[in-house]
Amino acid sequence: MNPDRTPHPSDPRRRLKPVSNPVKPVSNLATARRSSIRVRAAVATALVAVLILATQRPAAAVEQELGPLPASAIPGYITAAVNSPDRPAADKDKDASRDPAQMMAFFGIKPGMKVADIWAAGGYTTELLARIVGPTGTVYSQNAPFPAKFKDAETAWHDRLKEPGLGNVVEVTKGFDQPDFLGVPPATLDAALINLNYHDLIARGFDTARFNQAVFRALKPGGIFGTVDNSAQPGSGARDAATLHRIDEQLEIAQIEKAGFRLVAASSLYRNPHDPRTQPFWKLDHHQDRFMLKFVKPR
Ligand SMILES: C[S@@+](CC[C@H](N)C(=O)[O-])C[C@H]1O[C@@H](n2cnc3c(N)ncnc32)[C@H](O)[C@@H]1O
Numbered sequence: 001m002n003p004d005r006t007p008h009p010s011d012p013r014r015r016l017k018p019v020s021n022p023v024k025p026v027s028n029l030a031t032a033r034r035s036s037i038r039v040r041a042a043v044a045t046a047l048v049a050v051l052i053l054a055t056q057r058p059a060a061a062v063e064q065e066l067g068p069l070p071a072s073a074i075p076g077y078i079t080a081a082v083n084s085p086d087r088p089a090a091d092k093d094k095d096a097s098r099d100p101a102q103m104m105a106f107f108g109i110k111p112g113m114k115v116a117d118i119w120a121a122g123g124y125t126t127e128l129l130a131r132i133v134g135p136t137g138t139v140y141s142q143n144a145p146f147p148a149k150f151k152d153a154e155t156a157w158h159d160r161l162k163e164p165g166l167g168n169v170v171e172v173t174k175g176f177d178q179p180d181f182l183g184v185p186p187a188t189l190d191a192a193l194i195n196l197n198y199h200d201l202i203a204r205g206f207d208t209a210r211f212n213q214a215v216f217r218a219l220k221p222g223g224i225f226g227t228v229d230n231s232a233q234p235g236s237g238a239r240d241a242a243t244l245h246r247i248d249e250q251l252e253i254a255q256i257e258k259a260g261f262r263l264v265a266a267s268s269l270y271r272n273p274h275d276p277r278t279q280p281f282w283k284l285d286h287h288q289d290r291f292m293l294k295f296v297k298p299r
Pocket residue numbers: 118119120121122123124125126146147150153194195196197200204
């Protein structure tokens with residue numbers, strides 16, 4: 001299934017069955033008038049139904065997750081970036097779990113794009129983005145000021161951005177309480193990613209409504225907002241964000257859609273149906289179940 005081409009669930013085409021022609025042959029004028037009134041009433045009712053349905057926002061806008069992409073669907077510029085001999089060995093060690101070629105292809109990252117890596121931490125995702133967008137693109141690598149506990153990640157980030165080949169990265173240190181925390185003018189980004197940190201926004205008590213609105217403003221119409229996160233149990237909302245570093249997927253979708261984004265694709269790439277979602281990922285001897293979602297800012 002191609003969810004980009006599947007009508008959105010709020011699209012009345014998905015909800016309304018085609019109506020067969022209700023107009024029957026008439027034998028006299030009175031019957032014809034009654035019939036015409038009925039037709040007009042039916043049309044008016046249908047229009048009201050369409051208007052109501054058009055304003056409804058379902059929790060999930062895609063019905064089916066996409067599986068991993070075939071190797072032939074991964075562009076050469078992504079494979080080349082992931083296989084770059086200049087990437088640090090510590091990053092390459094993470095690739096088995098993070099499968100960055102699949103992730104970047106799913107989000108549609110391309111050379112020349114202007115993209116943001118939100119909550120970049122040590123910069124694993126930033127470096128991959130920089131190598132894919134190349135010299136004609138720009139990566140805004142953003143972190144909020146680091147608390148003392150995470151100073152090592154801050155040092156690693158600063159050191160990384162000095163490396164040759166990352167000259168297209170703009171370092172942005174701004175807190176999420178600032179409306180322009182991405183440091184870009186409105187409607188300038190082609191894509192913004194937050195990889196494994198959206199739940200931390202909630203854990204740290206940041207205003208996610210304001211956060212999502214700021215991302216929405218920064219993206220061009222048609223721009224992509226991509227997220228990967230650790231799954232919590234369905235229906236658990238924000239309960240496990242600070243403790244298990246997991247989040248209920250439906251909560252994340254609802255918050256992001258509320259800012260005006262439309263969910264256009266979901267991937268099963270990081271799924272693990274055997275994960276009971278009762279432990280934080282660092283206590284597991286298996287991969288935690290994760291969800292990967294692609295949203296678009298409507299044109
Ligand atoms: C799973 S990693 C993902 C990082 C990054 N988004 C990426 O794509 O590589 C999560 C990182 O967030 C950072 N982190 C977690 N809690 C944090 C906090 N309260 N303040 C700053 N950084 C934090 C840690 O450095 C941790 O390695």
